[in-house]
Each structure stands twice: as structure tokens, then as C-alpha cells.
Amino acid sequence: MPDLIITDAACTRCRECVATCPLRIIELPRGGLPPRFTEDGARRCIICGHCEAVCPTGAIAVDDPRLDPATYQLPNVTLRPEELGAYLRMRRSVRRFRPEPVPRESIVELLEVVRYAPTGSNRQGVKWLIIHDTAEVRRLTGMVVDWLRTQAGSGSPLDRHFNLAGMIRSWKKGNDPICRNAPHLVIAHSARQHPTAAVDAVIAVAHLDVLAPAHGIGTCWCGFFQMATEAWEPLQRALALPEGHRPDYALLLGYPAVSYRRPPKRNRLEIAWR
Ligand SMILES: Cc1cc2nc3c(=O)[nH]c(=O)nc-3n(C[C@H](O)[C@H](O)[C@H](O)COP(=O)(O)O)c2cc1C
Structure with a gap:
């Protein structure tokens, strides 16, 4: 206690x-x-x-014994609102990666900060599986493609919304329309006992997504990987998450091979005031 x-x-x-x-x-x-x-x-x-x-x-x-005894020395920095606003507007999903690996220490440095993301009742139940080995990312991506094969032509909403057959063809040709040849894959997972567990994990992934570019690291949410982890047993077995844990979201990670020069336009803001 x-x-x-x-x-x-x-x-x-x-x-x-x-x-x-x-x-x-x-x-x-x-x-x-x-x-x-x-x-x-x-x-x-x-x-x-x-x-x-x-x-x-x-x-x-x-x-409390659960607390990391390391202390954080708060630097004397002030972030102006316009700086943070510009930073957030310039965050982009990265789908072109350089092949060189991001050192494990750099990923840990990001996750040390992500620990400060809010969690329901401060449960901090989010755990991370990092597929750091690029060959393993490719192997797991192949399993996602196996799952897509079961979906292509099924007439499911996913099949209607995306060109699954085209993605499978692209994979066969040696492209990677799923994990975009990212060197690494980060998977947040949690035991879903607590009512906010899944949301906690998504918030944590969002913090990682936002923080990474400040370190020169690119990310992209990987919806196809996530959907496959929820549906495809061979992939679930390959991930071998701890008993009772569910994958909450998957994020591609690597050094970007693209630089964005300006923010794209966004839809008009819709607000209802009461
Ligand atoms: C939950 C979620 C799932 C996503 N899944 C994919 C995906 O599977 N493949 C992909 O290329 N981009 C994926 N994205 C990225 C979106 O397409 C991207 O955020 C959107 O086009 C806006 O671009 P921006 O992030 O650069 O602002 C996903 C984003 C979110 C939030």
C-alpha cells in the first residue's frame, strides 16, 4: 500500500x-x-x-513499491502555444521509412515520457510489445495478408471500403501496403479488466505518435495490423501476448524517408454550443 x-x-x-x-x-x-x-x-x-x-x-x-524511483529533473523550458500548435499541425503519418533501425534506447526514451499519459483511475495498465526485428515485422505482416485473403471478395464492409485484392497483389509484387516497410512495430496491449483499459492504451499510443517526431522518428497507426490481431488466430498466437491481454493498437515506427513541408488542409471545424 x-x-x-x-x-x-x-x-x-x-x-x-x-x-x-x-x-x-x-x-x-x-x-x-x-x-x-x-x-x-x-x-x-x-x-x-x-x-x-x-x-x-x-x-x-x-x-509505493510500484513507483519507479528515478526522479525527473524538470528543465526550465516554456513552450509557447503557437509553437505547440504548429508542431501538432505538422505531425504527419509516415508511410515511407528509412531501413536503418531506431535504437532500442531511443524507443525506451519515448515510452518513458508516454508513461505520463492519463489512464482511468491512474491504473497504468498499458504494456508494450515492440517488434524491433524488421524480419519479424515482415513475417507478421505476411500473416496480416493471409487474413486479408480471407476477407477479399467477402463483401464485408472492410472489403467494400478497401481494395483488399489490390493490396494482396501489391504484397505479392514485393510491396508492403500494410506496414509500409517500417523497420519496427509497436503494439500496446492490456488486460481488459478495467473499463478504461482499451481507451488508456489508445491515448498512450496517441502520445507516442505525437512525441516521436520531436525525436526525428516517424510513426503511422496501422489499422490493418490491428484488425488482423483482433480477428486472426495465427497472428494472435505469433504475438503471444501475456494471458488475458488483448492488443489495443499497433503503430509503425522508424526514421522517416519523407519530409513534409507544410500542413495539409483539414475539414471545416464542426462545433455545437449549448
Ligand atoms: C486508428 C487509425 C488507423 C489507421 N490505420 C492506417 C493504416 O492501416 N494504414 C495507413 O497507411 N494509415 C493509417 N492511418 C493513418 C491515417 O490514414 C492518417 O492519420 C490520415 O490520413 C491523416 O493523415 P495524418 O495522420 O498525416 O494527418 C490510421 C490512422 C488512425 C488514427
Whole structure:
């Protein structure tokens, strides 16, 4: 169970931790004593760390064996809204990759940041399977094509919406219309016990998708791979996810062989105000 570590001398009793805790499980006892968990607070704590994050004097910290003890030194940087807006507008799906691998450490560096994405009840249940071996990406892509063969000509919505026969022909010719010859494939997966598990994973993948270009790394959501992982047993067996885990989304990853010069146009914004 988590514990609250208080540096009594630093605590000004300002109540910021009490007011910010989303579960209201921190109290300031009478008699000028420092903050502490309410009676069942430790059991209910979701270890979101907001008490620690909000404390003006750094007097409170959450301790739990699940927490990575590494500390992050916040750099003194300010991102202007127009910089972030320009960055987000310039993020693009990359479908042309250079063949050289992205070092494992660079991918870990991205995922270290992605850990900060929100998750329902701060469950942090998103796990990652990284197919780093490019030959293995190709082998798995072949399995997606096997699944597409079962879909082509079936008249299913997928078959009607996409030119599956054309994709299969393209694969036969040595092209890769599924994984776009990406050197790596990142798969987020989770045990689906928690109601927000699948959404948590998609949010995490979105954070990865947004962060990667800042490191010179390109990504593309891989819907065909994802659909195949949900439907095609041979591919599920090949992924060998932990018992009870489901693939939540697949993202292609590699150094881009394309550079985008300007943002494309987007559909008109539609908003209803009430
Ligand atoms: C859930 C999802 C699945 C996608 N699946 C594929 C895919 O299978 N193949 C592909 O080339 N692009 C895929 N994309 C990329 C979209 O086509 C792309 O986001 C869209 O065309 C807009 O381009 P942009 O991301 O560069 O803004 C997918 C995107 C999302 C969000």
C-alpha cells in the first residue's frame, strides 16, 4: 500500500494537497500536525502523485513499491502555444521509412515520457510489445495478408471500403501496403479488466505518435495490423501476448524517408454550443 512521506519542517499546512487530492483522502489533523491519509486513505489511494506535484515546498511525497524511483529533473523550458500548435499541425503519418533501425534506447526514451499519459483511475495498465526485428515485422505482416485473403471478395464492409485484392497483389509484387516497410512495430496491449483499459492504451499510443517526431522518428497507426490481431488466430498466437491481454493498437515506427513541408488542409471545424 502507498505511504505519504512528509518533511514536517517544510510543510506550511497550506492545504494544497488536501484540496487537490482527487479522492479527498488526505487530511490535516487538528493541532497543527502535518497532512496524513484519512482512515482508509492508503487503501484507496490511486498513487496519482497530485499531492506531491502540487506542494509548493516539496514537503509531501508518495511512496509505493510500484513507483519507479528515478526522479525527473524538470528543465526550465516554456513552450509557447503557437509553437505547440504548429508542431501538432505538422505531425504527419509516415508511410515511407528509412531501413536503418531506431535504437532500442531511443524507443525506451519515448515510452518513458508516454508513461505520463492519463489512464482511468491512474491504473497504468498499458504494456508494450515492440517488434524491433524488421524480419519479424515482415513475417507478421505476411500473416496480416493471409487474413486479408480471407476477407477479399467477402463483401464485408472492410472489403467494400478497401481494395483488399489490390493490396494482396501489391504484397505479392514485393510491396508492403500494410506496414509500409517500417523497420519496427509497436503494439500496446492490456488486460481488459478495467473499463478504461482499451481507451488508456489508445491515448498512450496517441502520445507516442505525437512525441516521436520531436525525436526525428516517424510513426503511422496501422489499422490493418490491428484488425488482423483482433480477428486472426495465427497472428494472435505469433504475438503471444501475456494471458488475458488483448492488443489495443499497433503503430509503425522508424526514421522517416519523407519530409513534409507544410500542413495539409483539414475539414471545416464542426462545433455545437449549448
Ligand atoms: C486508428 C487509425 C488507423 C489507421 N490505420 C492506417 C493504416 O492501416 N494504414 C495507413 O497507411 N494509415 C493509417 N492511418 C493513418 C491515417 O490514414 C492518417 O492519420 C490520415 O490520413 C491523416 O493523415 P495524418 O495522420 O498525416 O494527418 C490510421 C490512422 C488512425 C488514427
